[in-house]
Amino acid sequence: xxxxxxxxILCIGAGYVGGPTMAMIAxxxxxxxVTVVDINPDRINEWNSENLPIYEPGLYExxxxxxxxxxxxxxxxKKGIQESDIIFVSVNTPTKTFGVGAGMAADLxxxxxxxxQILECSQSPKIIVEKSTLPVKTALAMERILSSADSGIHxxxxxxxxxxxxxxxxxxxENPDRVLIGSSLTESGLKARDELVEIxxxxxxxxxxxxxxxxxxxxxxxxxxxxxxxxxSSINAISDLCEKTDADVSEVANAIxxxxxxxxxxxxxxxxxxxSCFKKDILNLVYLCRNYGLxxxxxxxxxxVRINEYQKKRFVLxxxxxxxxxxxxxxxxxxxxxxKADTGDTRETPALYIANKLLEENAKLVISDPKALKNAKxxxxxxxxxxxxxxxxxxxxxxxxxIAILTEWALYxxxxxxxxxxxxxxxxxxxxxxxxxxxxxxYEIGFNVYPIGKPALKHF
Ligand SMILES: NC(=O)c1ccc[n+]([C@@H]2O[C@H](COP(=O)([O-])OP(=O)(O)OC[C@H]3O[C@@H](n4cnc5c(N)ncnc54)[C@H](O)[C@@H]3O)[C@@H](O)[C@H]2O)c1
Numbered sequence: 001x002x003x004x005x006x007x008x009i010l011c012i013g014a015g016y017v018g019g020p021t022m023a024m025i026a027x028x029x030x031x032x033x034v035t036v037v038d039i040n041p042d043r044i045n046e047w048n049s050e051n052l053p054i055y056e057p058g059l060y061e062x063x064x065x066x067x068x069x070x071x072x073x074x075x076x077x078k079k080g081i082q083e084s085d086i087i088f089v090s091v092n093t094p095t096k097t098f099g100v101g102a103g104m105a106a107d108l109x110x111x112x113x114x115x116x117q118i119l120e121c122s123q124s125p126k127i128i129v130e131k132s133t134l135p136v137k138t139a140l141a142m143e144r145i146l147s148s149a150d151s152g153i154h155x156x157x158x159x160x161x162x163x164x165x166x167x168x169x170x171x172x173x174e175n176p177d178r179v180l181i182g183s184s185l186t187e188s189g190l191k192a193r194d195e196l197v198e199i200x201x202x203x204x205x206x207x208x209x210x211x212x213x214x215x216x217x218x219x220x221x222x223x224x225x226x227x228x229x230x231x232x233s234s235i236n237a238i239s240d241l242c243e244k245t246d247a248d249v250s251e252v253a254n255a256i257x258x259x260x261x262x263x264x265x266x267x268x269x270x271x272x273x274x275x276s277c278f279k280k281d282i283l284n285l286v287y288l289c290r291n292y293g294l295x296x297x298x299x300x301x302x303x304x305v306r307i308n309e310y311q312k313k314r315f316v317l318x319x320x321x322x323x324x325x326x327x328x329x330x331x332x333x334x335x336x337x338x339x340k341a342d343t344g345d346t347r348e349t350p351a352l353y354i355a356n357k358l359l360e361e362n363a364k365l366v367i368s369d370p371k372a373l374k375n376a377k378x379x380x381x382x383x384x385x386x387x388x389x390x391x392x393x394x395x396x397x398x399x400x401x402x403i404a405i406l407t408e409w410a411l412y413x414x415x416x417x418x419x420x421x422x423x424x425x426x427x428x429x430x431x432x433x434x435x436x437x438x439x440x441x442x443y444e445i446g447f448n449v450y451p452i453g454k455p456a457l458k459h460f
Contacts, residue, residue: 005033005070009199010084012114014038014047014073016054016169016276016345017131017162018090019063024173026071027062028203035072037080047073055344055371058170081121086195086324088160089114090131095280104287106135106280115145118155125154127192131162135288136219139182156192158183159214161221166275167342167426179209182217189214222288225281226301233307239453240268240314249453250435269453271354271406272311273435274339276347279305293360312350315404315452316357319431322450323402327361331425333400334433335393336407337376339368344371350433351399351406352379368396370409394420402429408436421445427459 011022014036026034038044046053047068052060063071074080091114096107111132118128128146130139139157146155159182164172179200185194193211200209210427212220223412239249249269257264273279282305289298320327334374339349346352349372355365367376373389380387390396393412397403397420405412413436421428430447432439443449443457450456 006031007086007195007199008032008084008182009034009086010087011036011088011090011131012077012078012080012118012373013090013092013110014040014043014053014134015090015092015423016166017049017164018088019052019054020056020059020164020173021090021131022088022168023059023063023066023071024170025199026066026069029199030066030070032074032199033070034066035074035080035084037074037077039075039077041075043258044073044075052306052411055342056169057342062170062185068149077117078121081118081126082123084126085124086127086129086199087118088129088131088135089118090162092276093132093134093280094276101287104283104290106133106284106287108134108138108141111138112141112145115142119146119151121443122151122153122155126156127195128155128157129196130157130159130218131275133161133221133284134218135284136215136222138218139184139214154188156183157214158189158192158196159217160196161217161224163221163224166345167340174203176204176208179204179213180217180220182220183211183215184212210259222281222285225278226273226285226304228266229278229282229308230301232268232270232302233311234306235267235269236272236311236452237307239311243455246455247453248455252453258290267409269435270311270350270408271315271452272308272350274347274349274351275345279308279348313357315350315431315433316354318450319358319402319404319429320361322431322448322456323429327358327363329362330365330401331364331366332358333366333368333393333397333403335368335403335405335412336372336409337367337379338407338409339409340374341410342371342456344369344375346372346375346379349379349406351376354404354406354433355380355387356383359383359387366390366396366400367409368393370411372407394423398423399425399430401425402431404431404433405436406433408434413437417442417447418445421447 011018022034022036043053093106093112096105142157183189242249253267257267286298286302337351366388428447432452439449448458
Protein backbone atom coordinates (compact mmCIF):
# COMPACT_ATOMS: atom_id res chain seq x y z
CA UNK A 1 0.00 0.00 0.00
CA UNK A 2 1.21 3.51 -0.84
CA UNK A 3 1.91 5.10 2.55
CA UNK A 4 3.39 8.30 1.12
CA UNK A 5 0.06 10.12 1.10
CA UNK A 6 0.09 13.89 1.35
CA UNK A 7 -2.49 13.87 4.15
CA UNK A 8 -4.48 11.35 6.10
CA ILE A 9 -8.15 12.08 6.42
CA LEU A 10 -10.53 10.26 8.72
CA CYS A 11 -14.30 10.42 8.78
CA ILE A 12 -16.15 9.18 11.86
CA GLY A 13 -19.63 8.01 10.80
CA ALA A 14 -20.18 6.00 7.60
CA GLY A 15 -23.77 7.08 6.92
CA TYR A 16 -25.59 8.90 4.14
CA VAL A 17 -23.20 11.84 4.49
CA GLY A 18 -19.90 10.31 5.66
CA GLY A 19 -19.82 7.56 3.00
CA PRO A 20 -20.55 9.61 -0.14
CA THR A 21 -18.58 12.74 0.90
CA MET A 22 -15.47 10.73 1.67
CA ALA A 23 -15.85 8.64 -1.48
CA MET A 24 -15.88 11.90 -3.45
CA ILE A 25 -12.81 13.31 -1.68
CA ALA A 26 -10.93 10.05 -2.26
CA UNK A 27 -12.04 9.95 -5.89
CA UNK A 28 -10.92 13.53 -6.57
CA UNK A 29 -7.78 13.51 -4.42
CA UNK A 30 -5.71 10.36 -4.97
CA UNK A 31 -2.89 12.05 -3.04
CA UNK A 32 -4.89 11.79 0.22
CA UNK A 33 -5.60 8.65 2.20
CA VAL A 34 -9.24 8.67 3.24
CA THR A 35 -10.50 6.32 5.93
CA VAL A 36 -14.11 6.04 7.06
CA VAL A 37 -14.87 4.41 10.41
CA ASP A 38 -18.13 3.47 12.09
CA ILE A 39 -19.14 1.63 15.24
CA ASN A 40 -21.64 -0.37 13.19
CA PRO A 41 -19.74 -3.35 11.71
CA ASP A 42 -22.63 -4.31 9.36
CA ARG A 43 -22.50 -0.89 7.75
CA ILE A 44 -18.74 -1.13 7.30
CA ASN A 45 -19.03 -4.63 5.79
CA GLU A 46 -21.57 -3.30 3.31
CA TRP A 47 -19.32 -0.37 2.36
CA ASN A 48 -16.66 -2.99 1.62
CA SER A 49 -19.03 -5.08 -0.51
CA GLU A 50 -20.86 -4.74 -3.81
CA ASN A 51 -24.09 -3.90 -1.97
CA LEU A 52 -23.43 -0.52 -0.41
CA PRO A 53 -25.56 0.28 2.67
CA ILE A 54 -27.23 3.19 0.87
CA TYR A 55 -28.57 3.62 -2.64
CA GLU A 56 -27.37 6.69 -4.54
CA PRO A 57 -27.14 6.84 -8.34
CA GLY A 58 -23.45 6.72 -9.38
CA LEU A 59 -22.13 6.08 -5.88
CA TYR A 60 -20.94 2.52 -6.38
CA GLU A 61 -18.80 3.54 -9.34
CA UNK A 62 -16.88 6.20 -7.41
CA UNK A 63 -16.49 3.97 -4.35
CA UNK A 64 -15.15 1.19 -6.54
CA UNK A 65 -12.68 3.51 -8.26
CA UNK A 66 -10.89 4.35 -4.99
CA UNK A 67 -11.68 1.56 -2.52
CA UNK A 68 -8.54 -0.30 -1.45
CA UNK A 69 -6.35 2.36 -3.11
CA UNK A 70 -6.88 5.53 -1.08
CA UNK A 71 -10.35 4.87 0.37
CA UNK A 72 -10.80 2.49 3.29
CA UNK A 73 -13.74 1.52 5.47
CA UNK A 74 -13.21 -0.11 8.86
CA UNK A 75 -14.36 -0.22 12.48
CA UNK A 76 -11.11 0.62 14.26
CA UNK A 77 -11.98 4.16 15.37
CA LYS A 78 -8.96 4.42 17.69
CA LYS A 79 -6.41 3.54 15.03
CA GLY A 80 -8.16 5.84 12.57
CA ILE A 81 -7.90 8.78 14.99
CA GLN A 82 -4.26 8.13 15.77
CA GLU A 83 -3.24 8.00 12.12
CA SER A 84 -5.12 11.03 10.84
CA ASP A 85 -4.32 14.72 10.33
CA ILE A 86 -7.87 15.84 9.60
CA ILE A 87 -10.98 14.27 11.16
CA PHE A 88 -14.45 14.83 9.75
CA VAL A 89 -17.19 14.07 12.26
CA SER A 90 -20.30 12.88 10.48
CA VAL A 91 -22.21 11.02 13.17
CA ASN A 92 -25.98 11.22 13.50
CA THR A 93 -27.55 14.10 15.42
CA PRO A 94 -31.22 13.06 15.71
CA THR A 95 -33.92 14.90 17.64
CA LYS A 96 -33.69 14.22 21.38
CA THR A 97 -36.34 11.79 22.58
CA PHE A 98 -35.83 12.24 26.33
CA GLY A 99 -35.31 14.84 29.04
CA VAL A 100 -35.03 18.59 28.52
CA GLY A 101 -35.75 19.56 24.91
CA ALA A 102 -37.27 16.14 24.05
CA GLY A 103 -38.89 16.25 20.61
CA MET A 104 -37.10 19.52 19.70
CA ALA A 105 -33.42 19.80 20.56
CA ALA A 106 -30.62 17.88 18.83
CA ASP A 107 -29.43 14.78 20.64
CA LEU A 108 -25.71 15.41 20.85
CA UNK A 109 -24.69 12.21 22.64
CA UNK A 110 -23.09 10.53 19.58
CA UNK A 111 -21.27 13.69 18.71
CA UNK A 112 -19.98 14.23 22.27
CA UNK A 113 -18.82 10.60 22.57
CA UNK A 114 -16.86 11.13 19.37
CA UNK A 115 -15.24 14.32 20.72
CA UNK A 116 -14.17 12.50 23.87
CA GLN A 117 -12.81 9.59 21.86
CA ILE A 118 -10.78 11.95 19.67
CA LEU A 119 -9.29 13.48 22.79
CA GLU A 120 -8.55 10.08 24.35
CA CYS A 121 -6.84 8.58 21.29
CA SER A 122 -4.95 11.54 19.82
CA GLN A 123 -1.19 11.74 20.02
CA SER A 124 -0.68 14.60 17.55
CA PRO A 125 -2.41 17.90 16.59
CA LYS A 126 -5.51 17.59 14.44
CA ILE A 127 -8.06 19.56 12.53
CA ILE A 128 -11.58 18.52 13.52
CA VAL A 129 -14.27 19.23 10.94
CA GLU A 130 -17.93 19.32 11.93
CA LYS A 131 -19.76 17.66 9.04
CA SER A 132 -22.82 16.72 11.06
CA THR A 133 -25.55 19.35 11.31
CA LEU A 134 -25.27 20.87 14.75
CA PRO A 135 -26.81 23.67 16.83
CA VAL A 136 -24.98 26.97 16.54
CA LYS A 137 -22.16 27.24 19.12
CA THR A 138 -21.46 23.48 19.15
CA ALA A 139 -17.88 24.12 18.05
CA LEU A 140 -17.36 25.97 21.31
CA ALA A 141 -18.49 22.92 23.29
CA MET A 142 -16.26 20.72 21.12
CA GLU A 143 -13.26 22.96 21.76
CA ARG A 144 -13.95 22.84 25.50
CA ILE A 145 -14.05 19.05 25.51
CA LEU A 146 -10.93 18.79 23.37
CA SER A 147 -8.96 21.12 25.59
CA SER A 148 -10.27 19.63 28.86
CA ALA A 149 -7.46 17.10 29.38
CA ASP A 150 -4.67 19.63 29.10
CA SER A 151 -2.88 17.21 26.81
CA GLY A 152 -0.85 19.91 25.11
CA ILE A 153 -2.20 18.74 21.76
CA HIS A 154 -3.78 21.46 19.65
CA UNK A 155 -7.15 20.76 18.04
CA UNK A 156 -8.60 23.26 15.62
CA UNK A 157 -12.34 22.93 15.07
CA UNK A 158 -13.88 23.90 11.73
CA UNK A 159 -17.48 23.84 10.56
CA UNK A 160 -18.11 22.44 7.08
CA UNK A 161 -21.81 21.59 6.83
CA UNK A 162 -22.94 19.26 4.08
CA UNK A 163 -25.56 20.48 1.63
CA UNK A 164 -25.96 17.33 -0.48
CA UNK A 165 -29.47 16.05 -1.12
CA UNK A 166 -30.16 12.33 -0.99
CA UNK A 167 -30.95 10.89 -4.40
CA UNK A 168 -28.56 13.35 -6.07
CA UNK A 169 -25.67 13.08 -3.60
CA UNK A 170 -22.98 12.23 -6.15
CA UNK A 171 -24.01 15.03 -8.49
CA UNK A 172 -24.25 17.51 -5.60
CA UNK A 173 -20.84 16.52 -4.26
CA GLU A 174 -19.18 16.62 -7.66
CA ASN A 175 -20.65 19.99 -8.56
CA PRO A 176 -21.77 21.76 -5.38
CA ASP A 177 -23.48 25.17 -5.50
CA ARG A 178 -21.04 26.13 -2.76
CA VAL A 179 -18.81 24.65 -0.10
CA LEU A 180 -19.01 26.48 3.21
CA ILE A 181 -16.14 26.49 5.69
CA GLY A 182 -16.43 28.25 9.02
CA SER A 183 -13.41 28.80 11.23
CA SER A 184 -12.31 30.88 14.13
CA LEU A 185 -10.51 33.98 12.93
CA THR A 186 -7.28 33.28 14.84
CA GLU A 187 -4.03 32.51 13.04
CA SER A 188 -4.41 28.76 13.65
CA GLY A 189 -8.10 28.89 12.69
CA LEU A 190 -7.33 30.51 9.36
CA LYS A 191 -4.46 28.10 8.70
CA ALA A 192 -6.72 25.10 9.32
CA ARG A 193 -9.41 26.67 7.13
CA ASP A 194 -6.88 27.00 4.29
CA GLU A 195 -5.96 23.33 4.60
CA LEU A 196 -9.60 22.38 4.12
CA VAL A 197 -9.98 24.83 1.23
CA GLU A 198 -6.99 23.12 -0.39
CA ILE A 199 -8.77 19.75 -0.32
CA UNK A 200 -11.94 21.05 -1.98
CA UNK A 201 -9.95 23.09 -4.50
CA UNK A 202 -8.99 19.80 -6.13
CA UNK A 203 -12.34 19.89 -7.91
CA UNK A 204 -14.46 22.84 -6.72
CA UNK A 205 -13.76 26.29 -8.24
CA UNK A 206 -12.28 28.59 -5.58
CA UNK A 207 -15.06 31.17 -5.90
CA UNK A 208 -17.58 28.53 -4.85
CA UNK A 209 -15.68 27.74 -1.66
CA UNK A 210 -16.92 30.32 0.78
CA UNK A 211 -15.57 31.00 4.22
CA UNK A 212 -17.17 32.59 7.24
CA UNK A 213 -16.95 32.76 10.97
CA UNK A 214 -17.72 29.44 12.59
CA UNK A 215 -21.10 30.42 14.08
CA UNK A 216 -22.41 31.72 10.75
CA UNK A 217 -21.41 28.42 9.16
CA UNK A 218 -23.14 26.29 11.79
CA UNK A 219 -26.26 28.42 11.61
CA UNK A 220 -26.33 28.57 7.79
CA UNK A 221 -26.98 24.83 7.55
CA UNK A 222 -30.03 25.01 9.82
CA UNK A 223 -31.28 28.08 7.97
CA UNK A 224 -30.77 26.51 4.52
CA UNK A 225 -32.92 23.52 5.50
CA UNK A 226 -35.50 25.76 7.16
CA UNK A 227 -35.82 27.87 3.98
CA UNK A 228 -36.10 24.83 1.71
CA UNK A 229 -38.74 23.22 3.89
CA UNK A 230 -40.56 26.54 4.22
CA UNK A 231 -41.04 26.69 0.43
CA UNK A 232 -42.56 23.21 0.45
CA SER A 233 -44.88 24.07 3.33
CA SER A 234 -45.84 27.34 1.63
CA ILE A 235 -46.92 25.65 -1.61
CA ASN A 236 -48.56 22.81 0.32
CA ALA A 237 -50.60 25.32 2.34
CA ILE A 238 -51.74 26.87 -0.94
CA SER A 239 -52.59 23.41 -2.33
CA ASP A 240 -55.28 23.12 0.33
CA LEU A 241 -56.82 26.40 -0.76
CA CYS A 242 -56.61 25.35 -4.43
CA GLU A 243 -58.63 22.21 -3.69
CA LYS A 244 -61.38 24.36 -2.17
CA THR A 245 -61.43 26.96 -4.96
CA ASP A 246 -60.90 24.90 -8.15
CA ALA A 247 -57.57 26.63 -8.71
CA ASP A 248 -54.71 24.36 -9.83
CA VAL A 249 -51.60 24.43 -7.64
CA SER A 250 -49.29 23.52 -10.55
CA GLU A 251 -50.57 26.51 -12.51
CA VAL A 252 -50.16 28.76 -9.48
CA ALA A 253 -46.63 27.42 -8.85
CA ASN A 254 -45.74 27.96 -12.49
CA ALA A 255 -47.06 31.51 -12.44
CA ILE A 256 -45.25 32.53 -9.26
CA UNK A 257 -42.08 30.52 -10.01
CA UNK A 258 -41.48 32.50 -13.21
CA UNK A 259 -41.00 35.57 -11.07
CA UNK A 260 -37.23 35.70 -10.93
CA UNK A 261 -37.42 37.02 -7.36
CA UNK A 262 -39.15 33.79 -6.33
CA UNK A 263 -37.70 31.16 -8.69
CA UNK A 264 -39.21 27.81 -9.62
CA UNK A 265 -37.37 25.32 -7.39
CA UNK A 266 -39.03 23.60 -4.41
CA UNK A 267 -42.50 24.73 -5.44
CA UNK A 268 -43.99 21.31 -6.05
CA UNK A 269 -47.01 20.52 -3.92
CA UNK A 270 -46.93 17.03 -2.45
CA UNK A 271 -48.01 14.82 0.38
CA UNK A 272 -45.33 16.54 2.50
CA UNK A 273 -41.59 16.59 3.00
CA UNK A 274 -39.68 13.82 4.74
CA UNK A 275 -36.09 12.76 5.21
CA SER A 276 -33.93 12.74 8.27
CA CYS A 277 -33.04 16.43 8.18
CA PHE A 278 -35.77 18.98 7.48
CA LYS A 279 -37.97 18.34 10.49
CA LYS A 280 -35.15 17.76 12.94
CA ASP A 281 -33.16 20.79 11.78
CA ILE A 282 -36.16 23.13 11.93
CA LEU A 283 -37.08 21.88 15.40
CA ASN A 284 -33.48 22.40 16.40
CA LEU A 285 -33.67 25.99 15.09
CA VAL A 286 -36.97 26.50 16.93
CA TYR A 287 -35.44 25.18 20.13
CA LEU A 288 -32.48 27.54 19.80
CA CYS A 289 -34.79 30.50 19.24
CA ARG A 290 -36.87 29.58 22.30
CA ASN A 291 -33.68 29.24 24.31
CA TYR A 292 -32.76 32.81 23.41
CA GLY A 293 -36.30 33.96 24.29
CA LEU A 294 -37.28 34.62 20.65
CA UNK A 295 -40.85 33.34 20.92
CA UNK A 296 -42.20 34.95 17.74
CA UNK A 297 -39.27 33.74 15.64
CA UNK A 298 -39.61 30.23 17.07
CA UNK A 299 -43.37 30.15 16.38
CA UNK A 300 -42.81 31.31 12.81
CA UNK A 301 -40.42 28.46 11.97
CA UNK A 302 -42.40 25.87 13.93
CA UNK A 303 -45.37 26.54 11.68
CA UNK A 304 -43.36 25.09 8.74
CA VAL A 305 -43.37 21.73 10.52
CA ARG A 306 -47.01 22.10 11.57
CA ILE A 307 -48.14 22.61 7.95
CA ASN A 308 -46.20 19.51 6.94
CA GLU A 309 -47.96 17.40 9.58
CA TYR A 310 -51.28 18.88 8.45
CA GLN A 311 -50.58 18.03 4.80
CA LYS A 312 -50.02 14.33 5.61
CA LYS A 313 -53.08 14.23 7.82
CA ARG A 314 -55.32 15.81 5.24
CA PHE A 315 -54.09 13.39 2.54
CA VAL A 316 -55.39 10.46 4.60
CA LEU A 317 -58.63 12.28 5.43
CA UNK A 318 -59.18 12.97 1.71
CA UNK A 319 -58.69 9.26 0.98
CA UNK A 320 -61.16 8.30 3.65
CA UNK A 321 -63.74 10.83 2.51
CA UNK A 322 -63.38 9.92 -1.18
CA UNK A 323 -63.80 6.21 -0.46
CA UNK A 324 -67.20 6.60 1.17
CA UNK A 325 -65.85 7.17 4.70
CA UNK A 326 -64.71 3.61 5.23
CA UNK A 327 -61.44 1.91 4.44
CA UNK A 328 -62.04 -1.20 6.57
CA UNK A 329 -60.95 -4.34 4.69
CA UNK A 330 -60.19 -2.32 1.56
CA UNK A 331 -56.90 -3.15 -0.09
CA UNK A 332 -54.75 -0.09 -0.76
CA UNK A 333 -51.56 -0.10 -2.77
CA UNK A 334 -48.89 2.41 -1.73
CA UNK A 335 -46.67 3.16 -4.70
CA UNK A 336 -43.46 4.34 -3.11
CA UNK A 337 -42.26 4.29 0.47
CA UNK A 338 -38.93 6.18 0.26
CA UNK A 339 -39.13 9.81 1.39
CA LYS A 340 -38.14 10.87 -2.12
CA ALA A 341 -37.16 9.30 -5.43
CA ASP A 342 -33.74 7.75 -6.10
CA THR A 343 -33.07 6.77 -2.51
CA GLY A 344 -33.96 3.83 -0.31
CA ASP A 345 -34.05 6.09 2.76
CA THR A 346 -37.35 6.08 4.61
CA ARG A 347 -36.48 8.28 7.58
CA GLU A 348 -39.43 10.60 8.34
CA THR A 349 -41.09 9.47 5.11
CA PRO A 350 -44.70 10.68 4.78
CA ALA A 351 -45.48 7.12 3.63
CA LEU A 352 -44.93 5.78 7.15
CA TYR A 353 -47.43 8.19 8.68
CA ILE A 354 -49.94 7.41 5.94
CA ALA A 355 -49.44 3.64 6.25
CA ASN A 356 -50.03 3.78 10.02
CA LYS A 357 -53.15 5.92 9.65
CA LEU A 358 -54.58 3.62 6.97
CA LEU A 359 -53.91 0.61 9.19
CA GLU A 360 -55.78 2.37 12.02
CA GLU A 361 -58.74 2.45 9.62
CA ASN A 362 -58.33 -1.33 9.18
CA ALA A 363 -57.27 -1.00 5.55
CA LYS A 364 -55.09 -3.76 4.07
CA LEU A 365 -51.82 -2.44 2.68
CA VAL A 366 -49.70 -3.56 -0.24
CA ILE A 367 -46.45 -1.60 -0.22
CA SER A 368 -44.33 -1.25 -3.33
CA ASP A 369 -41.02 0.55 -3.87
CA PRO A 370 -38.01 -0.20 -6.09
CA LYS A 371 -35.39 0.51 -3.38
CA ALA A 372 -37.01 1.02 0.01
CA LEU A 373 -38.83 -2.23 0.84
CA LYS A 374 -36.12 -3.41 3.25
CA ASN A 375 -36.42 -0.19 5.25
CA ALA A 376 -40.22 -0.19 4.97
CA LYS A 377 -40.34 -3.65 6.57
CA UNK A 378 -38.16 -2.43 9.43
CA UNK A 379 -40.28 0.71 9.90
CA UNK A 380 -43.52 -1.28 10.03
CA UNK A 381 -42.18 -4.21 12.07
CA UNK A 382 -44.36 -3.33 15.06
CA UNK A 383 -47.40 -2.24 13.06
CA UNK A 384 -50.54 -4.29 13.49
CA UNK A 385 -52.64 -5.18 10.47
CA UNK A 386 -52.56 -6.79 7.06
CA UNK A 387 -49.42 -5.59 5.22
CA UNK A 388 -47.66 -7.13 2.25
CA UNK A 389 -44.58 -5.97 0.36
CA UNK A 390 -44.50 -6.42 -3.41
CA UNK A 391 -41.83 -4.81 -5.56
CA UNK A 392 -43.60 -5.22 -8.90
CA UNK A 393 -46.16 -2.38 -9.12
CA UNK A 394 -48.54 -4.40 -11.35
CA UNK A 395 -48.65 -7.28 -8.89
CA UNK A 396 -48.93 -4.84 -5.98
CA UNK A 397 -51.99 -3.07 -7.42
CA UNK A 398 -53.81 -6.29 -8.35
CA UNK A 399 -57.14 -6.58 -6.55
CA UNK A 400 -56.72 -3.23 -4.77
CA UNK A 401 -59.47 -0.66 -4.27
CA UNK A 402 -57.08 2.26 -4.45
CA ILE A 403 -53.55 3.31 -5.30
CA ALA A 404 -51.73 6.09 -3.47
CA ILE A 405 -48.56 7.41 -5.13
CA LEU A 406 -46.31 8.50 -2.28
CA THR A 407 -42.85 8.74 -3.88
CA GLU A 408 -42.06 10.47 -7.17
CA TRP A 409 -40.17 7.53 -8.72
CA ALA A 410 -39.95 8.09 -12.50
CA LEU A 411 -41.12 4.52 -13.08
CA TYR A 412 -44.59 5.39 -11.74
CA UNK A 413 -45.06 7.86 -14.59
CA UNK A 414 -44.42 5.12 -17.14
CA UNK A 415 -46.76 2.39 -15.88
CA UNK A 416 -49.56 0.96 -18.01
CA UNK A 417 -52.42 2.32 -15.91
CA UNK A 418 -55.03 0.64 -18.11
CA UNK A 419 -53.55 -2.75 -17.28
CA UNK A 420 -53.49 -1.76 -13.61
CA UNK A 421 -57.08 -0.49 -13.72
CA UNK A 422 -58.30 -3.75 -15.27
CA UNK A 423 -56.79 -5.74 -12.39
CA UNK A 424 -58.31 -3.60 -9.61
CA UNK A 425 -61.59 -3.60 -7.66
CA UNK A 426 -64.13 -1.05 -8.93
CA UNK A 427 -64.69 1.81 -8.43
CA UNK A 428 -60.92 2.27 -8.58
CA UNK A 429 -59.26 5.27 -6.95
CA UNK A 430 -55.90 6.88 -7.53
CA UNK A 431 -54.51 9.41 -5.03
CA UNK A 432 -51.50 11.15 -6.50
CA UNK A 433 -49.50 12.43 -3.53
CA UNK A 434 -46.77 13.72 -5.84
CA UNK A 435 -48.75 15.01 -8.84
CA UNK A 436 -46.63 12.97 -11.24
CA UNK A 437 -49.10 11.14 -13.46
CA UNK A 438 -51.36 12.46 -16.19
CA UNK A 439 -54.60 12.91 -14.27
CA UNK A 440 -56.89 13.42 -17.24
CA UNK A 441 -55.60 10.29 -19.04
CA UNK A 442 -55.95 8.21 -15.91
CA TYR A 443 -59.44 9.54 -15.29
CA GLU A 444 -60.40 8.60 -18.85
CA ILE A 445 -59.25 5.02 -18.21
CA GLY A 446 -61.88 4.88 -15.45
CA PHE A 447 -60.06 5.84 -12.26
CA ASN A 448 -61.41 8.40 -9.81
CA VAL A 449 -58.38 10.64 -9.52
CA TYR A 450 -57.42 12.79 -6.53
CA PRO A 451 -54.34 14.95 -7.14
CA ILE A 452 -52.86 17.41 -4.62
CA GLY A 453 -54.08 20.99 -4.98
CA LYS A 454 -56.24 20.39 -8.07
CA PRO A 455 -59.88 19.53 -8.56
CA ALA A 456 -60.58 15.80 -8.20
CA LEU A 457 -61.69 13.97 -11.37
CA LYS A 458 -64.62 11.74 -10.39
CA HIS A 459 -67.02 9.49 -12.26
CA PHE A 460 -69.82 10.09 -9.73
N1 LIG B 1 -28.75 12.56 5.22
C1 LIG B 1 -28.61 13.73 4.64
O1 LIG B 1 -29.13 13.98 3.55
C2 LIG B 1 -27.81 14.83 5.30
C3 LIG B 1 -27.45 15.94 4.54
C4 LIG B 1 -26.69 16.93 5.15
C5 LIG B 1 -26.32 16.81 6.48
N2 LIG B 1 -26.70 15.73 7.21
C6 LIG B 1 -26.24 15.64 8.60
O2 LIG B 1 -25.13 14.76 8.65
C7 LIG B 1 -25.12 14.01 9.88
C8 LIG B 1 -25.09 12.53 9.57
O3 LIG B 1 -26.27 12.21 8.86
P1 LIG B 1 -26.45 10.79 8.13
O4 LIG B 1 -27.73 10.88 7.36
O5 LIG B 1 -25.18 10.44 7.45
O6 LIG B 1 -26.64 9.86 9.43
P2 LIG B 1 -26.52 8.27 9.50
O7 LIG B 1 -27.32 7.85 10.67
O8 LIG B 1 -26.79 7.68 8.15
O9 LIG B 1 -24.96 8.01 9.79
C9 LIG B 1 -24.33 8.30 10.99
C10 LIG B 1 -23.35 7.17 11.29
O10 LIG B 1 -22.57 7.53 12.43
C11 LIG B 1 -22.27 6.34 13.14
N3 LIG B 1 -21.82 6.67 14.50
C12 LIG B 1 -22.55 7.17 15.53
N4 LIG B 1 -21.76 7.35 16.61
C13 LIG B 1 -20.51 6.94 16.25
C14 LIG B 1 -19.27 6.89 16.94
N5 LIG B 1 -19.14 7.29 18.21
N6 LIG B 1 -18.18 6.41 16.28
C15 LIG B 1 -18.29 5.98 14.98
N7 LIG B 1 -19.46 6.04 14.28
C16 LIG B 1 -20.55 6.52 14.91
C17 LIG B 1 -23.56 5.56 13.10
O11 LIG B 1 -23.34 4.19 13.35
C18 LIG B 1 -24.04 5.84 11.65
O12 LIG B 1 -23.61 4.84 10.75
C19 LIG B 1 -26.36 14.46 10.64
O13 LIG B 1 -25.98 15.48 11.54
C20 LIG B 1 -27.25 15.03 9.57
O14 LIG B 1 -28.11 16.03 10.06
C21 LIG B 1 -27.41 14.72 6.64
